[in-house]
Amino acid sequence: MHEKGIKRLVSGSFFMGPALLIFTGIIILPILMSMYYSLFQWDGISEKIFIAFDNYSRLMHDPVLWISLKNSIWLTLGALLIQLPVGLMFAIILGYKLKGSNFFKSIYFTPVMLSTAVLGILWGQIYDPNFGLLNNVLISLGLEQWTHAWLGEESTALLSVIAVVAWQYIGFYIIVYVGALQGISDEVLEAARVEGASEWRIIFSIQIPLIWPTITFTVLNCVINSLKYFDLIYIMTGGGPNNASEVLASYMMRNAFRLMDYGYGSTISTFLLLFGLALAFIISKGLGQGNKKFQ
Amino acid sequence: MNKIGRIILYALLLLHLVITGYPFVWMTISAFKDNKEYFANPWGLPSEWKFSNFVDAWNQGISGYLFNSLYITVFSVAGLLLVATLIGYYLSVRPFRGSKVLLGAFFLGMLIPVHSTLIPLFTMANATGTYDTFWSLFLPYIAFNLPIAVFLSYTFFQSIPKDLEEAAVVDGCGIYQTFFKVYFPLAKPILATVTILSFFNIMNDFVFPLVMVSKESLKTLPLGLMMFKGNFSANYSLISAALVITTAPIIILYTFLQKYIQKGVVAGSVKG
Numbered sequence: 197m198h199e200k201g202i203k204r205l206v207s208g209s210f211f212m213g214p215a216l217l218i219f220t221g222i223i224i225l226p227i228l229m230s231m232y233y234s235l236f237q238w239d240g241i242s243e244k245i246f247i248a249f250d251n252y253s254r255l256m257h258d259p260v261l262w263i264s265l266k267n268s269i270w271l272t273l274g275a276l277l278i279q280l281p282v283g284l285m286f287a288i289i290l291g292y293k294l295k296g297s298n299f300f301k302s303i304y305f306t307p308v309m310l311s312t313a314v315l316g317i318l319w320g321q322i323y324d325p326n327f328g329l330l331n332n333v334l335i336s337l338g339l340e341q342w343t344h345a346w347l348g349e350e351s352t353a354l355l356s357v358i359a360v361v362a363w364q365y366i367g368f369y370i371i372v373y374v375g376a377l378q379g380i381s382d383e384v385l386e387a388a389r390v391e392g393a394s395e396w397r398i399i400f401s402i403q404i405p406l407i408w409p410t411i412t413f414t415v416l417n418c419v420i421n422s423l424k425y426f427d428l429i430y431i432m433t434g435g436g437p438n439n440a441s442e443v444l445a446s447y448m449m450r451n452a453f454r455l456m457d458y459g460y461g462s463t464i465s466t467f468l469l470l471f472g473l474a475l476a477f478i479i480s481k482g483l484g485q486g487n488k489k490f491q
Numbered sequence: 492m493n494k495i496g497r498i499i500l501y502a503l504l505l506l507h508l509v510i511t512g513y514p515f516v517w518m519t520i521s522a523f524k525d526n527k528e529y530f531a532n533p534w535g536l537p538s539e540w541k542f543s544n545f546v547d548a549w550n551q552g553i554s555g556y557l558f559n560s561l562y563i564t565v566f567s568v569a570g571l572l573l574v575a576t577l578i579g580y581y582l583s584v585r586p587f588r589g590s591k592v593l594l595g596a597f598f599l600g601m602l603i604p605v606h607s608t609l610i611p612l613f614t615m616a617n618a619t620g621t622y623d624t625f626w627s628l629f630l631p632y633i634a635f636n637l638p639i640a641v642f643l644s645y646t647f648f649q650s651i652p653k654d655l656e657e658a659a660v661v662d663g664c665g666i667y668q669t670f671f672k673v674y675f676p677l678a679k680p681i682l683a684t685v686t687i688l689s690f691f692n693i694m695n696d697f698v699f700p701l702v703m704v705s706k707e708s709l710k711t712l713p714l715g716l717m718m719f720k721g722n723f724s725a726n727y728s729l730i731s732a733a734l735v736i737t738t739a740p741i742i743i744l745y746t747f748l749q750k751y752i753q754k755g756v757v758a759g760s761v762k763g
Contacts, residue, residue, distance in 0.1 A: 198585065199666060207581075207585075207666050207667070208581070208585075210577070210667070211577045211578055211580065211581035211666075211670070212577070212578045212581050212582075214573075214574045214577065214578075215574045215575065215577065215578035215637060215641065216578070218574065218630060218633050218634045218637065219596075219597065219600065219634055219637055221630070221634075222608065222612065222630055222631050222633075222634035222635075223600055223603055223608060223634050223635070225611070226607075226608035226609075226610075226611035226612050226615070227603065227607055227608060227611075229610075229611035229614075229615075230607055230608065230610055230611050233610060233611065240614065285503075286503075286504070286507060289500050289503060289504060290504075292500065294497065294500060294501065294504070296504075297504075300504050300507075300508055302745075302749055303508055303511055303512050304507065304508075304511055305749075305753060306511065306512075306515070306742065306745065307511060308756065309691055309695075309741055309745060309752070309756075310695070310738060310741060311694070311695035311697065311712065311713045311716075311737070312695065312697055312713065313695075313697055313712070313713035313714070313716045313717055314713075314716065314734050314737055314738055317716060317717075317720050317730060317734060318514055318515075318518055318734055319514070321518075321521075321727060321730070321731070322514060322517075327529070327530050327533055327727070329514075329517060329533065332533055332534065363510070363511070366507075366511075367511065368756070371753050371756070371757055372757055375757050420602060423604075424604035424605075424606060426606065426698060427697050427698070430697075430701075431697075431717065445604065445606045448606055449606065449609075452609065452610050452613075453613075453702060458610050458614070461610055462610050462611075465604075465606050465607045465609070465610065466607065468604055468606060468607060469603065469604060469607040472602065472604060473602060476602055
């Protein structure tokens with residue numbers, strides 16, 4: 197009943213051709229090209245000049261690259277340490293099914309669906325040093341000395357963006373964890389309560405271990421997405437002031453599309469890709485161990 | 492649970508509700524003020540609820556950006572659904588040596604940051620004359636949403652009993668008819684999930700328009716909003732109105748479809 201010979205070739209190309217062409221042409225090929233470009237000095241217009249690994253040694257000695265890497269790592273840690281624990285906490289609270297839980301859940305999820313441009317502009321207004329909501333709140337609470345030009349000062353720019361990223365994505369993790377926690381049967385929890393286990397004990401000895409695969413996945417998801425984070429940095433601070441909030445992706449974009457240094461831009465993007473893949477591999481190995489331990 | 496415990500939990504829930512929701516309330520209220528009042532009275536309700544900011548924002552470009560976004564998103568999602576179910580179906584009913592590897596490659600695609608492809612995509616677009624055309628957004632949107640879409644549709648087709656295909660063959664259907672008449676219509680639930688997921692991904696994407704597009708008729712909302720903000724940078728209440736206009740359709744959609752949207756986003760959360 198299966199197609200043979202030429203018919204098989206035709207049907208195979210009909211069904212798989214479009215996806216394979218698009219996937220190879222738009223993702224695989226550009227990645228290889230990017231690696232190739234990273235070996236050249238090139239501004240996109242004049243001839244490419246082959247310089248072997250010079251771009252990579254420049255990368256190693258580029259202070260801004262290291263600042264960007266450090267900031268990317270801060271952004272990732274910030275995401276991991278705020279979004280996941282807070283998300284899990286609210287998922288557990290919502291699990292008690294207090295009145296209004298569904299309403300709370302819906303509102304918490306709202307920012308997840310909105311574009312970063314909307315959120316970036318909105319929060320830019322909130323952080324505005326003169327007219328912003330945040331400084332206004334602080335002043336009316338008598339905390340004038342806490343006011344800042346949030347996005348304009350080196351000490352607060354990155355933190356301010358990290359806060360907005362967390363604000364947007366906590367709702368996502370709440371929904372994911374709520375879904376996972378619903379998979380635990382009520383009988384298990386009831387039995388534990390009857391046995392006299394405290395709520396804390398139930399959370400740490402039953403709920404968290406049982407949803408460990410989901411936690412593994414969210415950690416991986418969070419790291420991968422934070423590492424390549426770009427949008428709000430570009431929209432809110434542009435990487436400034438004085439590189440204080442520059443991250444890997446924004447630094448790559450600046451080199452490629454503002455400074456027209458395609459060779460070095462490609463080097464940074466190759467570094468970003470390999471670093472991300474390596475980290476994803478290490479994390480999935482590491483947390484996989486955790487999975488075994490709990491099973 | 493005792494009473495104090497309940498009160499603490501409610502307090503936490505309410506605190507997070509205010510933190511999440513208040514910025515939107517503030518944005519909406521600001522949009523009804525004129526700019527002078529925005530600065531003079533950032534907190535309170537407007538002395539007079541003015542609708543003119545919405546009209547101005549709509550006429551000064553936001554309507555066009557909204558239209559561009561919808562049209563590019565609808566075509567990209569439709570293309571994605573077709574391309575992804577075609578290959579998902581074939582890999583499921585005609586597995587061959589290497590088809591697992593192929594699936595694995597798609598799966599790995601989820602780990603690829605778009606930024607690693609942007610420079611070559613930009614040079615390719617220039618070389619082929621597709622820079623600043625529909626294709627320079629359409630094709631990347633399909634490509635970057637393919638991994639999750641292929642994965643979901645393959646898993647779905649795998650779950651359909653093989654008898655069904657045999658029955659279709661007995662009825663005289665070839666592989667093409669079996670797909671279009673039997674399998675594709677069956678795949679509605681998975682089509683809905685992929686639609687929801689990719690709709691938000693594409694609608695909200697910022698980076699491809701930023702790099703691939705310069706003419707007004709292709710600027711989608713996220714980039715358009717940035718342009719709008721640049722043009723009217725001092726007019727905060729007008730900008731707030733633009734934000735409300737772009738947020739409202741999503742919020743309305745969400746109110747009606749929230750169960751499906753939450754489920755869809757979680758199902759595809761492998762992509763995040």
